[in-house]
Amino acid sequence: MAIVETAIKLWNGWEMRVLVLLSLSLQVILIAFGSKRKSTTSTWINFIVWSAYLSADWVATVALGILARSLGSNAPNQNHSLQSFWAPFLLLHLGGPDTITAYSLEDNELWLRHFVGLVFEIGVAIYVLLRSWVDGDTTFSCIAIPVFIAGIIKYGERTYVLMSSSTKQFRTSSLDNLLRLYEDSGAEMFRADSFLLRVDSLFKRLKFLFADLLLDQNQRYLCNKLIRELEPRVAFEVVEYELGLLYDLLYTKARLVYSCFGIFFRCITCLASVSALVTFSIIIDEHEYSPVDRFVTYLLLVGAVVLEVYALLMLTSSDWLKLWLVVQKKCHLKRVRKGRRWSRSIAKCNLVSFCLQKEATKWIIVKKLLGIYEMLEKHQNVEWQQGIDDDLKCLIFHQLDRRTKELEDFDNTELSSKVLNYRGECVLNEMKLLDELKWSTVDVEFDESILLWHIATQLCYYDDIKTTDLYSLINEYSKISRCLSEYMLYLFVLRSKMLPKGIGEIRYRKACEEVFDFFKEKRDIQIEKAYQELLEGGPKLEELRSDESSILLKGRDLAKQLQNLNKRNRGRKEKWEMMNKVWVELLTYAAGHCGWKEHGRQLAKGGQLLTHVCLLMAHFGISGQYRDGQLSLRQLPKKKLLTWWERIKISHHRQP
Template sequence: MSTVASGLIFLTARKAIQIFPENVKKLWRKWELRVMIIVSLVLQIVLVMFASRRKSTKASWIASLVWLSYLLADSVATLSLGLVSSSSGGNSSDPNSRLLVFWSPFLLLHLAGPDTITAYSTEDNELWTRHLLSLVTQVVAAFYAFLTSWSTSVLTFITIPVFISGVIKYGERTWVLRSASSDHFQAPELSPPTKLLDMNLRPGEKYLYEAFYLFGMFKHLFTGVILDSDEAEYSYFIICKKSAEEAFKLVEVELSLMYDLIYTKAKVAYSIPGILLRFITFSSAVSVLIIFCTAIDEHVYLHVDVAITMLLLVGAIALEVYAGFTAVFSDWTMLLLIELRKPLGHFLYRTISSSRLFSFYSKRWSGSMGQLNLISYCSTDRCSDSGFDPRIVKEMLGERGDFTLQKRNCLEELQWSTIRVDFDRSLLLWHIATDLCYYSDLNEDSLAACKMSQLLSDYMLHIQVTRPFLLPKSIGRTKYLEETYKQVTAFFRQGGLKTKSGRDARDLLFYKKNLHSLRMSTNSLVLLNAHRLAKRLQSLVTELGWTKEQLWDMVCEVWVEMLIYAAGKCEWTNHAQQLRQGGELLTHVCLLMAHLGLSEQIQPKVVNIIVSEMMDVPDFAGRSVGDPMFGVFPA
């Protein structure tokens, strides 16, 4: 829904008022502006408090609340500004009319939005020209209302600083939207690696500063630049010296910083000019509140209008204070304190980082993996010369289970489930087979790879169903999903499944001997082939003497390969979209791969150096660089 659409809803609602009795219409005309002003303020409060939380949670109610508030905020403020212009009527002698005009710059502040959100999605950044036009028209409308109601009263003069604050805030939003658009998004030059090495930093400070350095590289990747400098090599050495947990934490910081640049006013708020502008706007709001309380005769105006005015003033100050409060506990502030490298900076850094509030406000993503299980769903009532050129990198990124099977001498007999079929069909085959084998070995002890395989399996199906744009483009994805769903539900219907027990459903499928006799589509026998794959995996233990640990290590590595394959095929813009919905593990993996040189945006020379160094590191000795479990991705 666009701003125009939401505006039409309001206009339709106003017309609907005409069907009510005359006394109701009269009452509404009297209170319409006042109600709209309060609603506009409430929407700003909601956005300030909840907009920043969407990057660290997948809660649907928060996403819906922010989405609705973001859509309504501009429309309500715009309509309210129009009502102010029509209600004032250019009558400068009427005190109440002057007070209504005094509300207009506050609506400009509301149109500017809070620092915590400038865009709901990346597409909003591309519409910055529309916001620029809106900026011009709304400022002209507010200024016109101000001029037509000009008088020598104190109220008129204290309107000026609020008006200036509104223009500043609205201008900031438009500039930030433009800066985050695809045509103007620019990555700054990366600082030399020697600067990072020479800085005498404490462990916590070095961790954050390293993440900020890697973030500079990430921004280059996001703009599609081919990295041809030593920064790519150095970023690899930062990552390879970390444990898996530390590496993913660095990536969390990077993605959090990217979210701030794309969806918030971080580019302005955490700069010297931005700090000065916030001092101006905050000082203006405080001084106007003091003057209004001391120099304005409140008895001249309606009590309800005075109360609304006080609410607007206090609300403007409270929103500024809350924005400043959250800014103090942000990664950007911590980076500024590290840059100071003075006793005061170190003291403030330690004080803030040790606060419990810092751990609350610095949460950077949801830390969760969406899960979707097909069988559980269907069984319920819902029914170059050096050898390391770009060609090799493409081959490494193209592996989706075949390397693991080849390493364990299973490729020839199981390649029909990986490289012989397209990715979407292979994902479904392995998802069902993994699920069947998982419930068969559910009571086995100390099989961590078993649980991890199930988690990755359900996560990848969740991505395939709910986030298909994060996967490689496919023509038959919908066909495979629909046909497999129909096959599974038909099987349970024909098999006479009486209970909703997950184990009963899987036992019915796994031990069904006459599976071939079931009526299925001949176009995509995913269920039949998945059953065949599950039986073959089980035979590795019963016939070839594999241990359960060996079996599940292999299955887990197959899923990691599929995860890496999908992550490497997704556009950066699609990953950026998911940052506003709590983030995805797939995005973290994609960025981590880039830092390790597993990206086609890394210049071949840099890739050669990185790969050569990887082969010399003891931890990687004797292991292929194509091995998805080479020490970074946790097993």
């Protein structure tokens, strides 16, 4: 019991110090790693940011509560006088860094909860300061006031940004800028002669698209002209820049920080932190206060200054500042290439490789008990390819460009919708193979089509590379098909919400069962031999012939048909070029049918190629968000939409 009592006394003496230092440490983690998650797929970084984000508010709130309780229940002493000075810093921490306000889009919808927290925490901080004043501890009151003001500003900024990024407010603010968008459209056509000016013009349209608003055919024509004049590599850079800006709007304080008010507030908070540090170092009496408490206070002050200076440096080097300077004609930056604005990586999954992998039974039992077995099992088969191949970018860009050129009437939304819904049949029709291969594309559901073409692509590849002297040549032809087939399967298995709704999970499990049964006694077989055995078939595979829904058998039949093209005056190169284009159509179909909200969620997880393709399609005019006809300026409201407060005032004046 003596040990327990000693431990309790020790904790009571140190709990406030530990919590304050922990709160400061969490702020450092968030400002250092908060914005990195948009450019990395690292599980560890995402876990660290997630843990720090969830813990930061809780730690600061608990620390404020303990500080208020200690001042109310204990006799005043010098240590309490100094510790009461920590309250404004905890309020500052609750405001969070500029690099992250929301961990997920759902956090923006909870802005009202943060507003209530703002009112409550400010009240607690005021209580702490007033109680310290009443107890006669006025030594640090004057220093605490500017820090307290900075804390209110930071917390208020966070609440405002969360509200502004919520679905309803994002849509409302987009509607408020509708008139300006249409007024500037004509001038933008001629002034978008540089990389950043094109980014600015296209990003304005992206915000409308993300808000699920409709644009007219004039806007479709403008976006199409701005994007198709670029090289494929540059077009993807424009899209990457836009999505980086969208990430900042949704998950950081960019909406406010990169404005006149935001810069003004940042100067105030920076001056408040510096003035508090200087004043404290002058008036502090080193003999009256505990060395530990003085050390903690100095850490809080220095930490606040360092974080503010870091925020200012981030402000001066941001994409937003460069974009503003170019738009305002303050400088003549032509290109901005430095830095990654997404992970630039593609995840891959292979069906047969997943089914052949082995795992110790004891670990399976442990993972099932923890309820994480299925999640980890799927992730184990994921491989990451760094960088997007330029050939893939060119193929996607030119295929989209060609589809828009083929439209007989660009203003016809019905024809545009037809292009949006291509999922392989257009390419097959061009190659005069639609009648022969239609059963594997439009005659089946989209999720089944992905599985069939994934199996067939892998079988064709391993069958073609049997000839060693053609290995490098076949690999060059097939790299796009293999990459997209494994990427689409990754989306199918781990990002199913990004694909059209269906029974994909059921079909995937059925396909896995068929592979398990086929290789029941050969789990250690090499992947090349496994695909060769599948292609050759045998009694086990033919047993599935009676099952009309067999994914494995139909995938193998598709591969056989594709391989027969080699024997009908169609070389391997022509076959793989056709398959590459089919996969691009499957990719664009998936991209065009994924909601913007789901694309937005992926921005905080390193981004997805699918999102970049979706935005590129929208810029080409391949989107369901363009309406028929044109919208004249006379049809638009001349003023912004009334706010709720303006509506209240109008209704009040109308009452008799």
